[in-house]
Amino acid sequence: MSTNYEKIIHQNLSEFFAQLPQYPEKILGAKRIGNSFHISSFAEKCCISPDMITLSDKPSFTPKAILISLYAIHANPRPMRLEPFKSFKDLPNSMPYQGAFAANSEKVLVPYVIKIREKQRTIKDIFGGHNGLSNMGGDFSFVIYPFPKIALCYIFYLPDEEFSASATCLFSANALSFMPLDGLADVAEYASWKIIELVS
Secondary structure (H helix, E strand, O other), X not given: OOOHHHHHHHHHHHHHHHOOOOOHHHHHOOEEEOOEEEEEEOOEEEEEOOOOEEEOOEEOOOHHHHHXXXXXXXXXXXXXXXOOOEEXXXXXXXXXXXXXHHHHHHHHHHHHHXXXXXXXXXXXXXXXXXXXXXXXXXXXXXXXXXXXXXXXXXXXXXXXXXOOOEEEEEEOOOHHHOXXXXXXXXXXXXHXXXXXXXXX
């Protein structure tokens, strides 16, 4: 029996493959093999095919797979623009979601900030990321890519005698070109939980 997730994924895949854009591999930032497209998503191998999405070579009917299918149907030829990075609160119509975003994507990282600093090279390597820009502030920062055209910049402050640790998550400048707002919030949440998984 199909789950609601499975139905949404199949609907989105049908929409994408029914009106396949010209040079879809370039638009997705993917490698094309036959009629399927291979990308890195949430630091896992992902295959987008007409009948399913796989993560790490296993069929996936999860919220992550819904986000991947949303990324596919929002594919367009625009190049990703990294800067200026944008906070979630600066994205249009984000007000109702700001509390949940801060709790699920930023505050969840606070207990792990020291471990994240120790393992940041591994995190960057697995996500195909790099160091944060020199003007980002914080005690350390890095940029990761949960999708080929969507980047997240994480900025961390270490705890000291006066202040507790903190974590901030920013989006690449035109991230909304490739994912709707609620989807972007979920992308950051799942990326943050993947970071926690990598340091735990």
